[in-house]
Amino acid sequence: MQVTPEILAEVALTEDEYRLIVERLGREPNAVELGMFGAMWSEHCGYKNSRPLLKRLPTSGPRVVQGPGENAGAVEIGDGLVAVLKIESHNHPSAVEPFQGAATGVGGIVRDIFTMGARPVAILDSLRFGPLEEPRNRYLFHGVVGGIGWYGNCLGIPTVAGDIFFDPGYSANPLVNAMCVGVARRDALVRARASGPGNLVLLVGADTGRDGIHGATFASVEDPEKSHRGVVQVGNPFLEKLLLEACLEALESGCVVAMQDLGAAGLTSSTAETAARGNVGVEIDVAKVPRREVGMTPYEVMLSESQERMLVIVEPSKLEVVEAIFRRWELHVAVIGRVTDDGMLRVLDNGRPVAEVPVHLLTEAPTYIRDGTEDPEIAALRNRDLATLPDLARSVDDGIGAGEALLALLRSPNIASRRPVYRTYDHTILTNTVLAPGEGDAAVIRIKGTRLGLAVKTDCNPRYCLLDPYLGAQHAVAEAARNVSCVGAEPVAITDCLNFGNPERPEVYYQLSRAIEGMAIACEALEIPIVSGNASLYNETGGRAVLPTPTIGIVGLLHDVRTRVGLAFAGQGAVYLVGPAEATLGASEYLARLHGLTAGIPPSLDLELEQRVQRAVREGIARGIVLAAHDCSEGGLAVALAESCIAGEIGGRFEVGTLVEANGGRIDRALFGEAGSRVLVQVAAESESTLVALLRGYRLPYLRLGETAGDMLIIEDLLRVSLRELAAAWTSGLS
Numbered sequence: 001m002q003v004t005p006e007i008l009a010e011v012a013l014t015e016d017e018y019r020l021i022v023e024r025l026g027r028e029p030n031a032v033e034l035g036m037f038g039a040m041w042s043e044h045c046g047y048k049n050s051r052p053l054l055k056r057l058p059t060s061g062p063r064v065v066q067g068p069g070e071n072a073g074a075v076e077i078g079d080g081l082v083a084v085l086k087i088e089s090h091n092h093p094s095a096v097e098p099f100q101g102a103a104t105g106v107g108g109i110v111r112d113i114f115t116m117g118a119r120p121v122a123i124l125d126s127l128r129f130g131p132l133e134e135p136r137n138r139y140l141f142h143g144v145v146g147g148i149g150w151y152g153n154c155l156g157i158p159t160v161a162g163d164i165f166f167d168p169g170y171s172a173n174p175l176v177n178a179m180c181v182g183v184a185r186r187d188a189l190v191r192a193r194a195s196g197p198g199n200l201v202l203l204v205g206a207d208t209g210r211d212g213i214h215g216a217t218f219a220s221v222e223d224p225e226k227s228h229r230g231v232v233q234v235g236n237p238f239l240e241k242l243l244l245e246a247c248l249e250a251l252e253s254g255c256v257v258a259m260q261d262l263g264a265a266g267l268t269s270s271t272a273e274t275a276a277r278g279n280v281g282v283e284i285d286v287a288k289v290p291r292r293e294v295g296m297t298p299y300e301v302m303l304s305e306s307q308e309r310m311l312v313i314v315e316p317s318k319l320e321v322v323e324a325i326f327r328r329w330e331l332h333v334a335v336i337g338r339v340t341d342d343g344m345l346r347v348l349d350n351g352r353p354v355a356e357v358p359v360h361l362l363t364e365a366p367t368y369i370r371d372g373t374e375d376p377e378i379a380a381l382r383n384r385d386l387a388t389l390p391d392l393a394r395s396v397d398d399g400i401g402a403g404e405a406l407l408a409l410l411r412s413p414n415i416a417s418r419r420p421v422y423r424t425y426d427h428t429i430l431t432n433t434v435l436a437p438g439e440g441d442a443a444v445i446r447i448k449g450t451r452l453g454l455a456v457k458t459d460c461n462p463r464y465c466l467l468d469p470y471l472g473a474q475h476a477v478a479e480a481a482r483n484v485s486c487v488g489a490e491p492v493a494i495t496d497c498l499n500f501g502n503p504e505r506p507e508v509y510y511q512l513s514r515a516i517e518g519m520a521i522a523c524e525a526l527e528i529p530i531v532s533g534n535a536s537l538y539n540e541t542g543g544r545a546v547l548p549t550p551t552i553g554i555v556g557l558l559h560d561v562r563t564r565v566g567l568a569f570a571g572q573g574a575v576y577l578v579g580p581a582e583a584t585l586g587a588s589e590y591l592a593r594l595h596g597l598t599a600g601i602p603p604s605l606d607l608e609l610e611q612r613v614q615r616a617v618r619e620g621i622a623r624g625i626v627l628a629a630h631d632c633s634e635g636g637l638a639v640a641l642a643e644s645c646i647a648g649e650i651g652g653r654f655e656v657g658t659l660v661e662a663n664g665g666r667i668d669r670a671l672f673g674e675a676g677s678r679v680l681v682q683v684a685a686e687s688e689s690t691l692v693a694l695l696r697g698y699r700l701p702y703l704r705l706g707e708t709a710g711d712m713l714i715i716e717d718l719l720r721v722s723l724r725e726l727a728a729a730w731t732s733g734l735s
Helices: 005-010 015-025 031-040 091-096 098-114 135-155 237-252 266-278 298-303 316-328 359-363 376-382 402-410 462-467 469-485 506-526 589-595 607-622 636-648 657-662 667-672 685-697 723-730
Strands: 064-066 073-078 081-089 119-129 159-166 175-185 200-205 256-261 281-285 309-314 332-340 344-349 352-358 433-435 443-446 453-459 490-499 530-536 549-558 574-578 626-631 652-654 679-683 702-708 712-715 719-722
Touching: 005 015, 015 031, 015 359, 031 266, 031 298, 031 352, 031 359, 064 081, 073 490, 073 530, 073 549, 081 098, 081 490, 081 549, 091 098, 091 135, 091 175, 098 119, 098 135, 098 175, 098 237, 098 256, 119 135, 119 443, 119 453, 119 549, 135 159, 135 175, 135 237, 159 443, 159 453, 175 453, 175 490, 175 530, 175 549, 200 237, 200 316, 237 256, 237 309, 237 316, 256 266, 266 281, 266 298, 266 309, 266 332, 266 344, 266 359, 298 344, 298 352, 309 316, 316 332, 344 359, 352 359, 376 462, 402 589, 402 636, 402 667, 402 719, 402 723, 453 469, 462 469, 462 549, 469 490, 469 506, 469 549, 469 607, 469 626, 490 506, 506 549, 506 607, 574 607, 574 636, 574 685, 589 667, 607 626, 607 679, 607 685, 626 636, 636 652, 636 667, 636 679, 636 702, 636 712, 636 723, 657 667, 679 685, 685 702, 712 723, 719 723
Parallel strands: 081 530, 119 159, 281 344, 490 530, 652 712
Antiparallel strands: 064 073, 073 081, 081 175, 119 175, 200 309, 200 332, 256 309, 281 332, 344 352, 433 443, 443 453, 453 549, 490 549, 574 679, 574 702, 626 679, 652 702, 712 719
16 A cells, blocks of 8 residues: 555554554554554544653542543442543534534443443533634534533433633634543442453444544544544434443343443444453454445444444353343344454454454554743733733722623623523433532532432633643642532542643643643642543644643532532521632633733632632531532632522622732722632521631631622622622623
């Protein structure tokens, strides 16, 4: 075969990588083998640029049962159970065909969970779009939200939480990260490790078509609209529901040796990865693969990413039992090969060899350690002096007043109510959701038959990460953990999705490496292991990368789900600010929304203080002292107060003189500046002294802001807005 630059570009391999393949293989690969190498050595499958950096992340801990390296991570939660969690991206497909791109992203992440033997109990989505004023961004937004809702609702799994952020940097490349959480008995957890030479390889589920060919390489190149437009997969959630139930029943029967989802790179990755984990070989015959299109070549069969398919390995003596289970669920089952002991991935076509490659060559892609350099333009933005900006929260000196500033922020798409999104998702199905979307800083689901509850959330402020990727990634970890702590849960595990541009460019590699280092530092300080994750690089168009977005998905544990609290102020009570008084306008939503600037230094973060704040809040909730808790994040203190007042349908009168003084006399910094480690808590009057003693015991800064009552939000003589006005502004941002 004559290998041309065009052929290498088709499989996303460089000339140096092709020469390395020839050297390692001892010969030139044929066309099928080249396609397999292209898929397995893509960034999406091979993690060529991220793998060396990911070694820095903490992945172990007393609760960790399964860390990175399998389909999903797992942590102990008590009662002999484990929580299984994973997040993945479907960015490039969603940029091309938003509905199916997002839908199949949900389908793929759900399969990662039930392949482990866990029943999926919750779906989350972390989304990034360009401004909705642009028609194409609205098209992408509605398509993605529709695809997520359609697939999850049809599948019968509640979509309970997530996050959304809008910025011009995502206009050409939306980010669609899907997360799933499942629950399993610890002793029923299954790994995707082939073993036992002579064991049979089964393909179960949908027939194989031409959709998704080159999907892995497509996700590893720039300009998604110009590359491989036909590779977007097509989903069938009703078939996936059958596959889910059948796989869980087959795993419960004890007759399955290993199971692997056919995701990126299809048959190539599923066979190679299961064989590599088990240190064995696999031989398959593509002529035995059920197809829905005629004339498919071995190349197409091996690289198809048709959805709702599973690779299952069973002992020959157990074949009839497993086949009967799948056929009872009306699923196709085909024996396509067997496990071998020679370490080779051998592909036949009706008995004729068409590919033969050592498994380890496919799964051991070359890695790159690059030099990273910060973009001087971003450094200049970060170092911009913000002290001379007018204080728009003042009603004189060219200000618009604190009330108008608050309403403008509540209307901001990055702060406004997400109800137009989550009302399209069924979050009540399975009847486990006890804290629904919008009711708390994280969603909470019960585990039936126990008192346990899981709090789940995704988070990342990409503006922080743009201006300082090291500090911004720390904030992503800290805020995700703070979100689950604010409902009363102990953060126990993280899954991450690293969304960046082209790592071959020094400024992007700098962002990636600094963000990973920041994540590692924060996870170590807060004692939260990262048990699974995904890297999605090359998210850019025309040389313009998306904002660096290291999305954090987190699971927290409630030992008694009945103790959880929401963010809504619960009737009359005192409100305290726990955490530092000083805030900053740097990288804030106020600065972006009202001044049109993305600039300045993001808030500082004391991780030791962060840990103490979260522990105190969790203890206050567990003891019944704290009636409501809400993280102060985008929009600062005034926005957090407004959100809790709107949710609780009660106003309040608050004093902030101390905060204004601590922030150099600037009203905008006091009300709308942002800071880490800050939580609003509400407490009943009779419990105030107990709360104060608790906070002092943790050596925490705190401030009594005032009390809830009435139907107005009043902050001294600075701000006086009715609940009706607040709610109207907040509900209009995404309407």
